Structures are given as C-alpha cells and as structure tokens.
Amino acid sequence: MSDTVIQVDNVSKLYQLGEISTGTLSRDLHRWWTQLRGKEDPFQKIGQTNDRTVRSSADFVWALKDISFEVKQGEVLGIIGRNGAGKSTLLKILSRVTKPTSGRIRVKGRIASLLEVGTGFHPELTGRENIFLNGAIMGMTKTEIKSKLDEIIAFAGVERYIDTPVKRYSSGMYVRLAFAVAAHLDPEILVIDEVLAVGDAEFQKKCLGKMKDVSEKEGRTVLFVSHNMDAVQKLCTKGIVLNNGTVRESGSIKKVLLKYVQELTLSKASFEFGKPVVETAGYVEHLSVEDLNGKLLPEVQVGDNWQVRIRFTLMKEINHFIIGLGITAQLGFPVHTSWSIPVDLKEGTYEAIFINDVVIYTSGLYYLDVGLSSFLKTFQFLEQLAYIQVSDVPNLKSDQVVNTRSGVIINQMKVNIVRKV
Numbered sequence: 001m002s003d004t005v006i007q008v009d010n011v012s013k014l015y016q017l018g019e020i021s022t023g024t025l026s027r028d029l030h031r032w033w034t035q036l037r038g039k040e041d042p043f044q045k046i047g048q049t050n051d052r053t054v055r056s057s058a059d060f061v062w063a064l065k066d067i068s069f070e071v072k073q074g075e076v077l078g079i080i081g082r083n084g085a086g087k088s089t090l091l092k093i094l095s096r097v098t099k100p101t102s103g104r105i106r107v108k109g110r111i112a113s114l115l116e117v118g119t120g121f122h123p124e125l126t127g128r129e130n131i132f133l134n135g136a137i138m139g140m141t142k143t144e145i146k147s148k149l150d151e152i153i154a155f156a157g158v159e160r161y162i163d164t165p166v167k168r169y170s171s172g173m174y175v176r177l178a179f180a181v182a183a184h185l186d187p188e189i190l191v192i193d194e195v196l197a198v199g200d201a202e203f204q205k206k207c208l209g210k211m212k213d214v215s216e217k218e219g220r221t222v223l224f225v226s227h228n229m230d231a232v233q234k235l236c237t238k239g240i241v242l243n244n245g246t247v248r249e250s251g252s253i254k255k256v257l258l259k260y261v262q263e264l265t266l267s268k269a270s271f272e273f274g275k276p277v278v279e280t281a282g283y284v285e286h287l288s289v290e291d292l293n294g295k296l297l298p299e300v301q302v303g304d305n306w307q308v309r310i311r312f313t314l315m316k317e318i319n320h321f322i323i324g325l326g327i328t329a330q331l332g333f334p335v336h337t338s339w340s341i342p343v344d345l346k347e348g349t350y351e352a353i354f355i356n357d358v359v360i361y362t363s364g365l366y367y368l369d370v371g372l373s374s375f376l377k378t379f380q381f382l383e384q385l386a387y388i389q390v391s392d393v394p395n396l397k398s399d400q401v402v403n404t405r406s407g408v409i410i411n412q413m414k415v416n417i418v419r420k421v
Helices: 025-036 087-094 127-137 142-156 171-184 194-198 201-216 229-235 253-264
Strands: 004-016 060-072 076-080 102-107 111-114 189-192 221-225 238-243 246-252 270-272 282-290 300-302 306-314 318-329 334-339 343-345 348-356 364-374 377-394 414-420
Touching: 004 087, 004 221, 060 087, 060 221, 060 238, 060 246, 076 087, 076 201, 076 229, 076 253, 087 102, 087 111, 087 221, 111 171, 127 142, 127 171, 142 171, 171 189, 171 201, 189 201, 201 221, 201 229, 221 229, 229 253, 238 253, 246 253, 282 364, 282 377, 306 318, 306 364, 318 414, 343 414
Parallel strands: 076 221, 076 238, 111 189, 189 221, 300 377
Antiparallel strands: 004 060, 004 102, 238 246, 270 282, 282 306, 306 348, 318 334, 318 343, 318 364, 348 414, 364 377
16 A cells, blocks of 8 residues: 555575575585576575574574564554564664565665664764764755754754764763664654663653654654563554564554563463573573472462572583572563672582562562673573563561562562582
8 A cells, every 4th residue: 555664575584503604615506506597595495493592403594484564654663572583683674784585575765773872873983974974875965964963963962072983972872863863864764673772761761752753743654672561562553573583463562562471471480491502601491480399380479489490501610600580570670680699610500599588579470581690791691581470369478568669679589509410
C-alpha cells in the first residue's frame, strides 16, 4: 500500500563463526560456481538456528531467518527479544550497514540510524562539522542544515564543546549529539538501537518525548529496540518479538509484550545452559530457584524465603573470583544485586547459593542476571538468564513488612560457594 514505508520480505542473514568470508578458497569457488549456475548457495543449507546457549560443530549460523513484516508511515515499531535474538542485525540490514543473505527490503524515504555510540561520526572533526557531515550524507543542503543547527545543539546540550573534536567527548556527550542529529535532520524513518541506555535519566526522557513527537506530530516512522519494556509500551504502537533469529510474534504492542512475558513466565525453576562457543575462563551451567531446603520453587509466595543455586565451571585457576546475582523487575529496572566475597578458586566445577531470607518482594516477574568475574574483569555476564515468579498470595511473618513503593527492601544476600566433585 502507498502508506507502507518499510516492507521486509523473507529476509535472512547467514554468518560464518570465527572466520572471514567462507574461510577457504575451495568454499569460495564452490559458492561462486553454484551461484553462476543459478542454484542455491550450498552453505546456506547447513546453517543452524541462532541459539547462542548451545555449542555446535557447525560453521554457519542464521542470525536472521525468513523475517517478514511491514511498517506504515507514522507507526512506532518496537523490536524486542533477548540478547542474541537478532535485533541489532535486523536494524543494520534496514540501515544498509550490511546486506541480507537472502530476501528483499523496500524502503520509502530517508533513514537516520543510531545503532551504537559514535556511528557516522568522524572522531577528528568537531561536533559542528559532524552535524554538517551527517546532513550531507542524508542529502541535505548546507542551507537546510544551518536552519536546524541551533536546534540540534540546544537539544544535545553540548554548546560548550560543539567546536571540539568529538574524539574528546564522553560516551554520554557522543550519544546526546548523535541522537539530536538523527532526530532533527528530517529523516522519514528514524532507527534507534539500545544506545539510549548510555544517556542519563533526564536525557532518556527527553529522547523518548522527541521520538513520540516525531511519530505523532510529524508523521514519521520510528523503529525502536530496547530492553526497557516500560519505554517500549509507552512509545510503540506495534511490535515484533525476535527469538533465535526468527519472528515469534507480531502485532499490537500489547499483544507482543504479553506474548514475550508469557514465554518467560512458564512455570519453571530449573534452567540448563550449554558451554559457550567462545572460549572463556568460566561459564554458568545450571541455575535453579529453590526453597531453603533445596526443593524447586516454580512460584514463590510473597514473604517466602528462597535461594538461587548456580552451578558454574572454571576452566583455569581464578584469583579473587567473584560471582554476582542481579535481579531486575519485569519492566527492566534493577531492584537488587548481591556479590560473593572475593576468593581464590582452582579449576573445576562449583556451586554458589544465594540465600534470600531478608529481602521481601511484591508479586510479579523478576529476571535474574549472573556475572562471573576476577577482581575487576568480568569474563561472563548473562542478562535475563532466568526468572522468579512471585505470586500475589502473601505469606508474611509478623515482623516482615513489604516496601510497596520500591517493591523490595535492599539488603545483601548470603552467598555460599561449594566445590563439586
């Protein structure tokens, strides 16, 4: 239809792990010969699903597989999914940073993309010069850019440093100016990845307000990727859920968020994880939510004591080893973090038990993040690795009080680490 500005038809992206191109001359020749005869690329047939938690001997992986959707003018499309689902790859294809392996994309209008801090900026040029550079890349005249210049500088709040090379900017200043440029140079389509997490809370609110104005008042289209479900719900009109490179759900944002949350809230208390493909000093193998006697708890009642048991393997001796457990609420904001005391550990398999007998949570879904580190260096960090479902049936003791404003009383959990033989 005439009001459709983005049409994505069966788009797929195939990557080879660990190597550039197809890795060998024979593979390159094999691929060239089959394409010359009009046949399917033979290496696409052996590409596996993009499941980052499972080790495989296959060289090829589908970062995206048969993605199809359309976006109409003025719509705000939220793209959600767990880390590694293919969200950033999809945006890079839409922004023409990379091309799809197969499929077709039709875009009507200019696209301004903010994919990562510093994208499209030349570090040696000043902020002012980069504004003109980005405008010229988008096909704007010098006069058009000048008419927007003061508005861009004021929105970014970097007046004092506008004539300083951007290589001297902090990450926050970088993203302020980058967003201001992308939002004010009149693109028909605005593509925003998770980079807004770099800015402070005030600037994030300012950006969300600007994106809403861009879509509602100016009739432009916005594609927004974020792990902040509250921001997605407030800003977006439609959404798609990506999982392992495929579209799991699409439609209204309420329908999409409901599907996303339902998949994560299936009654489950035990989570298994495969050995990561990339070599690391250690990795998490298993996580379970239990009562204090070690019995699995698919659902926790408000006021109940519980513990999180994490089994992990160290591939070498680690000095000052620390394991951390982070807990975030359903809408993405953190509510609690606990760490173990630094300890020297030899190579082997261990269990860490985070015991919660003082922190009281209100009902709802809480995601679990786990980090393994050595002093100040983190060698594995896993977001939304698992979840805890707290029911709305209270089981409070007489001396327990729930802080209903924040949902949690902040206190450090007890952590025990035991070697497994």
